[in-house]
Amino acid sequence: MISTLLVANRGEIACRVFRTCRELGISTVAVYSDADADALHVREADAAVRLPGAAPAETYLRGDLVVAAALAAGADAVHPGYGFLSENADFARAVTAAGLVWIGPPPEAIEAMASKTRAKELMGVAPLGDVTAADLPVLVKAAAGGGGRGMRIVRELADLEAALKAASAEAESAFGDGEVFVEPYVEDGRHVEVQVLADAHGTVWTLGTRDCSLQRRHQKVIEEAPAPGLPAALAEELAERSAAAAKAVGYVGAGTVEFLVADVPRALGSARPGGTPRAHFLEMNTRLQVEHPVTEEVYGVDLVALQIAVAEGAPLPPEPPEPRGHAVEARLYAEDPAADWAPQTGVLHAFGVSGVRLDTGYASGDTVPVHYDAMLAKVVAHAPTRAEAVRRLAHALERAVIHGPVTNRDLLVASLRHPGFQDAGRLGTGFYGRHLAELTRPRDGEAHAAVAAALADAVRNGGRFGGGWRNVRSGEQTKTYGEHEVRYRPTRDGGFEVTAPEGVRVVSAAPDRVRLEVGGVVRDFAVAAHGDGFVHVGPHRLAARPRFTDPREQVLPGSLLAPMPGTVVRVADGLAVGDRVAAGQPLLWLEAMKMEHKVAAPASGTLTALHAAPGRQVEVGALLAVVQTDAQEDQTV
Missing domain, CATH: 3.40.50.20 (Rossmann fold)
Structure with missing residues (x-):
């Protein structure tokens, strides 16, 4: 034992x-x-x-x-x-x-499935050989590892060589193995997987399906079990193929077999093109998956406890437990979806989620480092039906206390409530490609949150009556948070009058809580400031715009600043000061949290400064390069 x-x-x-x-x-x-x-x-x-x-x-x-x-x-x-x-x-x-x-499983089983190229051969699937225009689009993929690292979609044959080079470099950095291969890319398919568990006595369980179609950069964001809207015959086929894969390599322990499913019939409206579901084997992960909690919730098991029991030689019962209900998991990341998913770092001043399962490696006061994956937590809801589980999860995320770096919390809430997610027939890996712009719009209520932030700040700094009581009406004060300008003045009864935005009545104001009435509806706003320049008002993260700007801190037009802390991994071949560059042209690549991030020219113009060199460590906001745009050049003529 x-x-x-x-x-x-x-x-x-x-x-x-x-x-x-x-x-x-x-x-x-x-x-x-x-x-x-x-x-x-x-x-x-x-x-x-x-x-x-x-x-x-x-x-x-x-x-x-x-x-x-x-x-x-x-x-x-x-x-x-x-x-x-x-x-x-x-x-x-x-x-x-x-x-x-x-x-874990025997080394021989890991070896058989560790290389995606060898795993595909075992399953009777061959990667592409020489790629031609007729094969496009294709996916360049790391042979070892996963998590979206070492992957590139190629839609133009001319881009293939660069994609192979970039994917290989990223795979080498993440997994110590730069081998990559090329396979057909299925547009907007569904990522469906099967949880397997096997003991050393020949028993193999398949614990239903999971849908992991909502992805960004080939990394999963929202997962659920069972995969909704999947035809029963297809689910049975995937279970049989998964069990056969485990038995073929003498598997022992927990593992997952992943498939890309195309042409799943829609729950609403017409079927996807083709109409007949087709499942393409992707890989077998010879380990516990990040999304294993949704299977645990549906089957009422502890997969880690079962891993330990199997490793100690205990036999599994002949059949797994019966599933019950539906579970949905959201991965909470320190990242900015509106800024090309840029990872964020910094102190997590306050962190708490209630009412649902929370698997996390962070607590209030911890620092999110630059060296590792940006996931803060997995938030999981279980309920008798999918609709109930989705509603519970969205509600819990919306009310979560997350003070610190920018996170994807608002994106998760908007995703769970989006009609394209709630209608399981419209799930697909292209979800964020279709809906990202609408999902990253500012939250409703941000203007009133700015009012609460301004008034709490006024109380905190003794600003109820300005510099002292006077027998004249107090002057109007102004504070700006993002795009929201707040104007207010103290009143003689110790309160505040808000003049902008219109229609807001102040019921009460304290340093940490403000009560406002808008349109006859009273709402409380919890306010927290941690001295890092940001104010957290409920789910809103606001930054006050300074009234005056120090000229020494102004950024010159055309400056390319590091969007995150990281390391410059490479600069575009032959790039030099004086070169003409086009808008959107990649100039250099930063590595942060084991992912590469492209830094491109903001507009067409001339490269007038280049401060980046491979291996250079940079902090967020560091000056990397300067592009004098064509418009700026015209102004100097």
Whole structure:
């Protein structure tokens, strides 16, 4: 029996495994990089071991250090979580060679499925060979790893070489393996997967389907179980193919078989083109998936506990439990969807979600670092029906307290409430390509939130009566938050009169709570300021615009600033000061949180400065380059 377990991972998944270990009476060991010394998973473990030497982004990929940490801490088992070394057969062998129990499938099974090219061969699917214009569009994909890293869609043959190079570089950075391959790209298909669980005695469970079609940059954003609107015959076919894949490689433990399904009939309106559903095998993930909680909620199981039981040699019952209800999971990221999904960093001043399941690696006061994936938490709702689960999840996210970096919370709420999501027949991987602009519009009520922020600030700074009582009407004060200008004046009874926006009556105002009446409806606004330049009013994150700007802080027109902290990984071939550049032309690429982000020319013009060089570490707002636009050049003539 396992007594002490080390998790070879960080963040949310480490905390998730520790939770089950506590319930089972198993002691826990965390490992951490220097950047994670104060992380929640370190604080929650019974013991923790620092992984020395390597750069933060590479630390958790050092299998030798992890095994040494397990032995030093007296652990007798290792759980790999997901990502990092979770699908590394050599690491699995090193764990068992050290006399430790490996909480995962046999190394041979990992090896058989770890390379997507070899997995496709096993399943009878061949990647494309020489690509021609007739094959387009195609997807360039990393042979090792996943999570959207090392993927590029190619729609023009002339772009293929650059896509291969970029995907290979990103895959090498993320997984230590730059091998990529090319396969057909199915436009707007549905990403459907099957959870499998197998023991060492020949029993293989398939625990229904999951739909993970809402994705950005090939990374999942919202997942649910079971996959809605899937014909029963197709669901049965996917289960049979998944069980066969597990049996073919002698699989033991938890794993997931992924498919891209095209032409699923629509729940409303006409069928998708073709009309007959077709399932294309993508890959088998030989580990626990990020989205495993939705399966747990529907089947009433703890997949981590079952992983541990199977690793200890326990047999599974002949049949899995019966499913009940529907579950939906949203991945809460520190990122800005309206700014090309740019990852965000900084202090998470306050964080809390209530009424639903929350799997997270962060608590109030923690810092979101630049070195790792930007996911803050997985928020999961379960209910008897899909509509009820979706409604519960949207409500919980809307009321969540998230003070700190920009997040995708508003996008998640808008996505869950969008007709294209609520009608399961319109699900597809192209959802955000079709709807992103409307989903990232400013939230309703932001103007009134700005009023609350202005009044709370006035009370906090003793501004009820200006500089002192006088027998004349107080002068009007103005504060601007984003696009919202607020004008108000103190009244003689100790309150406030709001003159802009119109139609707002102040019921009460305090430093942390303001009550307003608009159109006969009274609402309370919770207000929090943490000294970082932003005010959080309910779900709104507002920045006050300064009345006066320091000329030394003004940014010259045409300046390209780093949208996030990161590392310059490459500059466009041959790019030099004095070159003519076109609007949208890629100039350089930043790597942040293991993803590459393109920085392009904002307009056509001349490159007058280039401060970026491969390997340079930059902070958010750092000057990377300057493009003197054609309009600016005309003004100087």
